[in-house]
Amino acid sequence: LSKRKSNNNKSKQRPSLPPGPVALPIIGHLHLLKPLIHQALRDLQAKHGPLMHLKLGYANMVVANTPELAKELLKTHELAFSSRKMNIAINLVTYDNATFAFAPYDTYWKFIKKLSTTELLGARTIRQFLPGRTREIHCFIKDLMHRSMTRQSVNLTQELLKLSNNIISQMMLSIKSSGTDNQAAEARNLVREVTQMFGEFNVADFIAICKKLDVQGFKKRAMDLHKRYDAFLERIITAREELRRQRKASANKADDYGEAAGGEKVRDFLDILLDVAEDENSEVSLTRNHIKSLILDYFTAATDTTAITVEWTISELINNPRVLKKAQEEVDRVTEKKRLISEADIPNLPYIHAIIKENMRLHPPITMIMRKGVQDSVVDGYLIPKGTLMCVNIWAMARDPNIWESPLEFRPERFLEGKESGLDIKGHHYELLPFGSGRRGCPGQSLAMQELPVVIGTLIQCFTWKPLDSQGKIMSDGSTIDMDERAGLTAPRANDLSCIPIARLNPIPFLQV
């Protein structure tokens, strides 16, 4: 790291804040944040340096965009930056301090993190829900096949959101997409609203006077959303409690837990959390609000991120036919065109894996790692005061020619040969952090990395994709689709990806639906 201050100066002076643009009174630099914040920050940093300070109303923000600074912030100063910043919407929707994803680094967070690693998202739970994931993917493929036969177009953006939400709904609440009471659609709509709201910019989060006035009507909308989410979950939890009472009462009868392969009993998230809540010896007593908030955290964190990754990957493959062909050859070789790809094939799909990494490099669903400093820290000779919102712009790092060779080129081979081949996405190569890093890194990574190769592999095994233009017409061969991003908590495509699926396999072998 370049040391910007001489040791002499350092010993005499209190370190100063990192450099940044000139701030306006009251609003500070808020006017400089365009809707695509990660892009606006990258442009500002070109002028003000790799560690930049901004004032967002009354809040301090520090942004870093080099692997060295990312390492310093996320590893060297890990504990100082292991909390997150709440905002008004999150606070209202997620039951005040019952959230995990936005919790400070405290006893509650540590308890849930352990529960996540060992149970909620542990290897056993992921394995037990494999039949459910497979069923959902095969249902999806069957529906796509029907549309392919009838030459109907598919809004892949919407359908992928449905698929990832169905998969997580099943793991969390045993909601089946084939259920008759439309709970899957209700869950999907609520999650969509929550994600949208969390991603919107609320001026009241930064300017004290606006807090009381609620000029944008945020508070009212957040409370309304909270009420509807609460009613939805209350119904599900009450029904589950009744089922659990019946199970206990009929101890001799075979109970109603689902069964995984080998006769293992399958507990979904809700059962795991209710078991903890009923455990009098539990280290932390879980309340009903904790349970509801945790379910919301996981729903929100899992749905968009996974769907967006597939959406961008298919977009890149459409724009890069050479890569698509090579990926299809890999899938055909592994399956010998006799069966659909499955999770058991993952170790034999190095090229698909490299495609996923390359896609996450250029299109990280979460473009910036956001944390809050809980103590004063000195980083690269600069002061980052307690309470500062800390941001590592992983999107900007991926586009920096000082970090990557031909950064804008979609070239999965970079991860298989040459100097970039040793890089992985586990959080210790600081130029590539799609799942974050350290103790606050994403707990859903293993699940995502089981699901993604199979969803992407199956989509390209069964179909080639003819994209539609904005008028709904099939685009001519060789034309490329736009790669614009939409603003929000996550960074999906600006324009939905609509395509006609052309069947490559007909009939599709061994559909398990």
Ligand code: HEM
């Ligand atoms: C492609 C898929 C995904 C991506 C790219 C992704 C990315 C991320 C990132 C960047 C963070 C912040 C990490 C940090 O601060 O260092 C995060 C946090 C989180 N993710 Fe994921 N995620 C994905 C899927 C999932 C799934 C499937 C789940 C759950 C089933 C999940 C649950 C969470 C939770 C609960 C947090 C908050 C953790 C905490 O605050 O301690 N994510 N994710």
